[in-house]
Amino acid sequence: MLFSLRSLRYIVTAAETQSVTEAARQLGISQPAISGAIAAAEVELGTEIFVRHHAKGITLTAAGQRFVHEARLLLKHSQDFERSVASLGSSITGEITVGCFGTLATRYMPALLSEFSRRAPGITVRLEEGNQQEIVDGLLSGRMEIAIAYAYALPSEITGEALVELPPYLLVAADHPLASKRKISLKEIAAEPFILLDLPHSREYFLNLFSACSIMPLIVYRSKSYELIRGLVGHGRGYTIHNALPGTSITYDGSRVAARAIVEPLPPVHVMSLRLRRQTMRPAVKAFADFLPEAFAPGGLF
Structure with a gap:
C-alpha cells in the first residue's frame, strides 16, 4: 500500500478545511487533483475517509480520523527529515504545534516561547489556544503534538507530566x-x-x-x-x-x-504537559517537552 507525500498533503488539507474547493485553493491546484487523491486512497484502504455532504463540504469518518492523524505525523517527519538533511551537523530544527489552555497561555506562554526560542532557535513553535475539551480533541486528532493544560477530563489515550500545582x-x-x-x-x-x-x-x-x-x-x-x-x-x-x-x-x-x-x-488544579500515549515524539517536540519541567521548576521562569 503506497501513498505519496503529495497525496497525503492533499488529503490532510481537505480534512483541515472540510472542503475540496478550499483545499484546492490553498494548495494552488485543481479540485479534481484533490478528489482524485481522496478517491485513490479510499480504494487502497477499502473504506471511506470522508463523508460527503451535498453543498456542505466533507467531514472525516472514524477511519478517516485515524488515517489523517497518521498522515499528519508522516508529513511532519518528512519536513523534519528535509530540514535535518539541509542542516547536517547543526542543532535540532523543525516546526512543532503546541496547544495551550487559554488562561494558561496568557499567563505562561510569552515567557516560555521567548526562552525556548533563545535556547532552540532552529525550532518554530505554532501555538493553538483552546479550552480543555479543544486541547483534548487537538491531541487526539494529531493537530497538536504536545499541550499545556489541566489534568482533568483526560481520556486514556493521553498521558503527561505534571508541571505545577495552582491553588x-x-x-x-x-x-x-x-x-x-x-x-x-x-x-x-x-x-x-x-x-x-x-x-x-x-x-x-x-x-x-x-x-x-x-x-x-x-x-x-x-x-x-x-x-x-x-x-x-x-x-x-x-x-x-x-x-x-x-x-x-x-x-x-x-x-x-x-x-x-x-x-x-x-x-488545586494540576497543570500538565500532555501528549498522545502511543505517539513517539519527534526530536523537536521532545526538546520542547524536556524544556517545560525545567521552566516550571522552582527557580525557573516562574
Whole structure:
C-alpha cells in the first residue's frame, strides 16, 4: 500500500478545511487533483475517509480520523527529515504545534516561547489556544503534538507530566471591603454576585469548590473570556475564582483587582504537559517537552 507525500498533503488539507474547493485553493491546484487523491486512497484502504455532504463540504469518518492523524505525523517527519538533511551537523530544527489552555497561555506562554526560542532557535513553535475539551480533541486528532493544560477530563489515550500545582484564589475589586484581608472565606462572600469562567470542565471545577463548602453561588455573569471577567470584577460587578493568576493587578481596561487566598482547604488544579500515549515524539517536540519541567521548576521562569 503506497501513498505519496503529495497525496497525503492533499488529503490532510481537505480534512483541515472540510472542503475540496478550499483545499484546492490553498494548495494552488485543481479540485479534481484533490478528489482524485481522496478517491485513490479510499480504494487502497477499502473504506471511506470522508463523508460527503451535498453543498456542505466533507467531514472525516472514524477511519478517516485515524488515517489523517497518521498522515499528519508522516508529513511532519518528512519536513523534519528535509530540514535535518539541509542542516547536517547543526542543532535540532523543525516546526512543532503546541496547544495551550487559554488562561494558561496568557499567563505562561510569552515567557516560555521567548526562552525556548533563545535556547532552540532552529525550532518554530505554532501555538493553538483552546479550552480543555479543544486541547483534548487537538491531541487526539494529531493537530497538536504536545499541550499545556489541566489534568482533568483526560481520556486514556493521553498521558503527561505534571508541571505545577495552582491553588484557587478569590478575585475581588481592589476597593472591596474584604480586599484588606490576607485570606477570605467563601462563606464570607457567598451572598455576593459571582462571575463564572464558563468553559467546559473549568465550570465544573469551580462549581465543585462551592459544593465542597455547601454553598450555592449567586451567578450573575458567565463568560468564556478571562480578561472580561477580571474587568467586571475590577468594576465591582462581583467576585470570581482564578488559579492562574497574572503578574499584575491591573485589568485590561485599567481597573484594579485583588487576589486573596481562600480560607477553606480546597483542591488545586494540576497543570500538565500532555501528549498522545502511543505517539513517539519527534526530536523537536521532545526538546520542547524536556524544556517545560525545567521552566516550571522552582527557580525557573516562574
